[in-house]
Amino acid sequence: MNEPIIEAVGLQKRFGDIVAVQNVDLSIYPGEIVGFLGPNGAGKTTTIKMLIGLLRPSAGVARIGGFDLQKAPLRAKALLGYVPDQPFLPEKLTAREYIQFMGGLYRLEPKIARERGEDLLRLFGLTDRGDELLGGYSHGMRQKAALTGALLHQPRAFFLDEPTVGLDPRSARLIKDLLRDVAAQGTAVFMSTHILEIAERMCDRVFIINKGAIIASGTLDQLRAGGDASLEDIFLSLTGDPDEVALLDD
Ligand SMILES: Nc1ncnc2c1ncn2[C@@H]1O[C@H](COP(=O)(O)OP(=O)(O)OP(=O)(O)O)[C@@H](O)[C@H]1O
Structure with a gap:
């Protein structure tokens, strides 16, 4: 039986009187892009x-690879990678130094970290820029450096926050293809x-x-086939940016 890698059961978060997340259940399986x-x-x-152990839930459980992020945080976190929308990168390191640094955090052998890092730099067209300081990188280059650092240990659960925002068409396409490979x-x-x-x-x-609650899930075809008018309303309320969508065109 296929076990979920990412799992949330009754997840809830309150900030004072605000209920930011309520009763979220999720199961995400190997090989899926969700x-x-x-x-x-x-x-x-x-x-x-x-789900990545940066915030403690007010109620409910989050698990990665079956490990509860509150009870077994190190084992859970060893299995995950995360790229935030505005990645924090050490400005004074070069990309190659950053790769060694991240490899060290994940306790990879330096040789393995170097080889995987070089593969990713090549994929992102950064081989010739790998000795430059990250502080001088453009937004898109920073995204790619953050992706490189987060993928070095070959995570089984990979989280990305708004991965295509601010990228040029080629880079957005590259990331789409990379995620498919991952x-x-x-x-x-x-x-x-x-x-x-x-x-x-x-x-x-x-x-x-x-408003903090899961209101629908499935493939987009399934969701559309439901013919649920309220779902259509929600789609309309999601502010699509046509320029950004165009980035993913062939
Ligand atoms: N540290 C915090 N303290 C108080 N309220 C918070 C905190 N973090 C988030 N919130 C509130 O929780 C709700 C959900 O915020 P969250 O950042 O998770 O939304 P989001 O879906 O990621 O939004 P966006 O697309 O704008 O990034 C919002 O009402 C937000 O104001």
Whole structure:
């Protein structure tokens, strides 16, 4: 039986009187690319932060590879990778130094970290820029460096917050293809977006969150076939940016 790699059961987060996330159940399996879709302030980042162990849930359980993030945080975190929408990178390191640093955090052999890092730099067209300081990198280059660092240990659960925002068309396409390769190796990919069409073009399945609660899930075809008018309303309320969608065109 196929076990989920990413799992949330009754996940909830309160900030004072605000219920940011309520009763979220998710199961995400090896090899899937799953989109987490919802308007601004819906609770996407808060949910992801609980799933990666950056925020403690007010109630419920988050597990990675069967390990509870509260009870076995090190074992759970060893299995996951995360790229935030604005990645924090050490400005004073070069990309190659950053790769060694991240490899050290994940206790990879330096040779393995170097080889995997060089493969990713090559894929991203950064081989010739790998000795430059990250502080001088453009937004897109920073995204690629963050992806490189987060993929070095070959995570089984890979989380991305708005991965295509601010990227040029070629880079957005590259990331789409990369995520497909990562998933093909059995990793579960979970990415947030507030744009329906980005999810449609990149994801096998989506969860839609609104006001902290999951209101629909399935493939987009399944969701549409439901003919649920309220779902259509929610889609309309998700502010799609046509320029960004165009990034993923062939
Ligand atoms: N540290 C915090 N303290 C208080 N309220 C918070 C905190 N973090 C998030 N919230 C609130 O929780 C709700 C969900 O926020 P969250 O950042 O998870 O939404 P999001 O779906 O990721 O939005 P966006 O697409 O704008 O990034 C919002 O109402 C937000 O104001």
